[in-house]
Amino acid sequence: MHIDLICVGQKMPTWVKTGFNEYAKRLPHLNLIEIPLRKRSKNADLARLQRQEGEHTLAAIAQGAYVIALDERGQVWNTVQLAEQFTYWMREYNTVALLVGGPEGLSTACLQRAQQRWSLSALTLPHQLVRIVVAEQLYRAWSIINNHPYHRA
Template sequence: MKLAILAVGHKPPAWVAQGCAEYLKRMPRELPLAIVEIKPETRGSKSREQLLAAEKARLLAALNGYGRVVVLDERGDDLSTLRLAERLQGWMRAGGATAFVIGGADGIDEDLKLQADEAIRLSSLTLPHALARLILCEQLYRATSVVRQHPYHREG
């Protein structure tokens, strides 16, 4: 099974890229994690709907080959690390590739959210997209460590 984070946005700051690279490197061979950057739509005089529609088209093209789509959304399921690990374990049993979608500055197209298999949120706080990317990388590594009974995550 493979995992990917599809993130709409420009190149993140170096510290985010370095942090993500560290967690990507730590992922086990049987559960590789990749980050796919999706070019955001140029604003100009476009409406929010036009921006989201253009980004949706890019995301759909990048989602080809992923059997499971999980969007990050402020109204998504609020998971603990252990609950994320349980979901990850279920996805691993079911097989197939899983893509996590982080929208751009204007969010994610509503139709794409409805088409997704699941929606989760990382926090009740508003996070910068680059930081959300890093937190998701870390949490996927942490959930993997729980599944593999590695001591990285300590509960209690």
């Protein structure tokens, strides 16, 4: 199964790239797709930018992919439950697309397109951090499924 992690935001600071790569390199078939984040000038129409970034996000979803929106209002899974979800995704789909929004969150169209919404917690996390947490948690779930000693219950 391929995992496309589609994130609004490009040109990440070094700490984000380093943190993300630390886990992404361990996880087979994790593909990061970055959607350009438009500049937020003082009088920017934020709703329009969010909608446009949402359109680019939707366009990046592979055909037939199972779509999961990262959203603080979504379902919360503990790590074992995430491993069960991961197992289900692997069994049923060739590609899973995980969507991460920008500063204003995912557009309504992205949320409507998603078959599931995954909440990492009730806290609002910065979009830069979310990709790192997702990569680490996916690696953790993968290590449980493969009896790798990374995860200790």
